[in-house]
Every structure is written in C-alpha cells, then in structure tokens.
Amino acid sequence: MFGFLNKKRSASLAKDRLTIAIMSDRSNLKDFPYMEEIKTEIIAVVKKYIGVKKIEINTEHIGDSEALSIDVILDK
Amino acid sequence: MGTVIAVISGKGGVGKTTASANIALGVAQNGKKCAVVDFDIGQRNLDMILGLENRVVYDMVHVMDEDATLNQALIKSKADENLFFLAASQTKDKSVLNETKVKKLVDNLKESFDFVILDSPAGIESGFEHTIKFADVAIVVVNPEVSSIRDADRAIGILDSKSQRVKDGNFVDKLLIINRIVPDMVQSGEMLKSEDILEILDIKLLGKVPEDKGVVDASNQGKPVILDKNSVAGNAYKRISARLCGEKVSMEDIEALDRGFLKKIVGIFT
Numbered sequence: 001m002f003g004f005l006n007k008k009r010s011a012s013l014a015k016d017r018l019t020i021a022i023m024s025d026r027s028n029l030k031d032f033p034y035m036e037e038i039k040t041e042i043i044a045v046v047k048k049y050i051g052v053k054k055i056e057i058n059t060e061h062i063g064d065s066e067a068l069s070i071d072v073i074l075d076k
Numbered sequence: 077m078g079t080v081i082a083v084i085s086g087k088g089g090v091g092k093t094t095a096s097a098n099i100a101l102g103v104a105q106n107g108k109k110c111a112v113v114d115f116d117i118g119q120r121n122l123d124m125i126l127g128l129e130n131r132v133v134y135d136m137v138h139v140m141d142e143d144a145t146l147n148q149a150l151i152k153s154k155a156d157e158n159l160f161f162l163a164a165s166q167t168k169d170k171s172v173l174n175e176t177k178v179k180k181l182v183d184n185l186k187e188s189f190d191f192v193i194l195d196s197p198a199g200i201e202s203g204f205e206h207t208i209k210f211a212d213v214a215i216v217v218v219n220p221e222v223s224s225i226r227d228a229d230r231a232i233g234i235l236d237s238k239s240q241r242v243k244d245g246n247f248v249d250k251l252l253i254i255n256r257i258v259p260d261m262v263q264s265g266e267m268l269k270s271e272d273i274l275e276i277l278d279i280k281l282l283g284k285v286p287e288d289k290g291v292v293d294a295s296n297q298g299k300p301v302i303l304d305k306n307s308v309a310g311n312a313y314k315r316i317s318a319r320l321c322g323e324k325v326s327m328e329d330i331e332a333l334d335r336g337f338l339k340k341i342v343g344i345f346t
Binding site: 011015017019 | 222226230233262266268269272277
C-alpha cells in the first residue's frame, strides 16, 4: 500500500531542475536587453585606438551575483 | 469591442488546438459571439477538431489579400450558432502574414465578436509573434512535464517583449491551463503539482484539465469534447469557458480524483 514511498519522488526533482533552468533562461533573455547596442558601442570605442576582430560578451553567475565578462579579440 | 485571446504553448502537442476549439465552443454556449482563427499557417488542424474541414472554401490569407470578404470566409459551427471559424492557409510560405494585415483582420473581427480566439502555431517564430502581437489576453497551455513548462516560460517571455499592449504601456493578462493531468501520478509524487507549476511560471490559473481518452475520440469525430457530457476533460473546459465569461466557478481539485473513478477515465491505467 505504501509502496510509492520507496519510489523516488521524481516530481520534486522536476521542480528543482525546472526552477534552475528557467532562472537561467530568463537571465539570458531579459536582463540585458541592449546587449547588441553594448557590443557595437564597445567595439567603436576600442576601434578608436586599436583594431578589433571580434567581441564577446557573456553573463555569468558567481554565487548570488551576476557578472558580464567582455572578451575583446584584437585584429593583428 | 471584443476581447482578443491568443492561445499559446511554446511546445507543440500539448493540446493547444483542442483547448482553442473547446474554449471557443464553450464561450459560444454561454451566449457570447465567438470567432476562432487558426494561425498555424501550413499546418491547419483546427478545422478537423471542429469537424468543419469539408466546409473550408476561403481561408485567412484570402481575407487578408481581399480575395474574399470576412463574411465569405467565416464558417458557422454546426454545434453552436454563436461560433464562427476562420481557417489557416495551407500554403508552405509563412511570409504571407505581416503585421499590418494581421492587425486589420483582428480589428475587423473584434468589431463583430465578443471573443476572438487565435490558435497559435507551436514554437516562438514569426507565426507565434503574429498571434500574440495584438492579443488582449494570452491563454498558456502546458502539460505537467518539464519540457512543456520550460518552453511555455520562453513563450511568455517573448509575449512580454513583443506584445503591442505591453509596448503601449498596458498589460497582457496571462492565464494558465494545465492539461493532461494524471491525478494518480500527482498523488504518488511522480507528476508536478499545479501549485508548483504556478509558482515556477508565476502566472494565474485558469483551469486544470485531466487526461481523458474522450479527447481522442472527440477529435476522431470532429466534435469538441465539451459536447460530451460524460467527459471529465469536457467538463473542465465548461468550467474554464464559464470563468472566461466572468462567472465565478470554483477550482475543482481534479488531482484528488478518486482512484476507482479514475480507472474509468485514464487510458494508460485500463
């Protein structure tokens, strides 16, 4: 009768996994709406002084805080 | 002026078209004039669910391109005189839709109907964006299952960033239908509970629909399941439709359905 108690409660696992996946989806989608504009402007600033091949901006989660990491690849 | 409702899901196959058909018929049965439009260009299906596939002469693209009038293209439902249906075009070319044409069509429908229900295609591409652009309300359909819920959240995110109402500084009401609930599995902890889904998606609940064999049977016949008085899913859609018409209908705890009763309705256990 209480056989289900021995079974793994997969619903709670689903909830935990979903909460994390959706949190990460939302942060990529919404937190930095002007990402393209930021990229264009950074490229313009750096280009005034040196050649730029490519620029990559990523959001990272470090503990509770968020960080933007900016990689500028120089054109040589 | 009628209310424009977009029925969306993100993921395909969760019961979006079934929900659109049943809600449209349900509000019509409550005395509201309703037009239901299939926005799934190239994959028309709502006509089959409503049993109107043999009556389609003109579709929405004919109306948009002024090859037919709205009155010529709208098909009156056999099930209720308040319900009218506009078919999707079966063309492969999805670029037939554009914002101006969609707005004109939706505006015209709003003038003559209390409810205009737009059945969105799955996914989050242009067809989806056209469906949500001019909607006043979005009904989000999910199954209690991770991929459906995650995709729904993405669709809601895009709705919030692309809707005309949001752009104008207004709010789009978002209402959730949880479809294909298997009460037994919820009770044994193998299926997500409604409260958990609501918490994750941060959205209002419109209704819960249990898994029901009758839905396939109804689609075989082209008679929406809401017409089947013995169907638990049909009754769930009746309550949902009444809520949309402003009636206060209490939320039935379908997850606590008794096991014996359940055996009769859930195909996979019989």
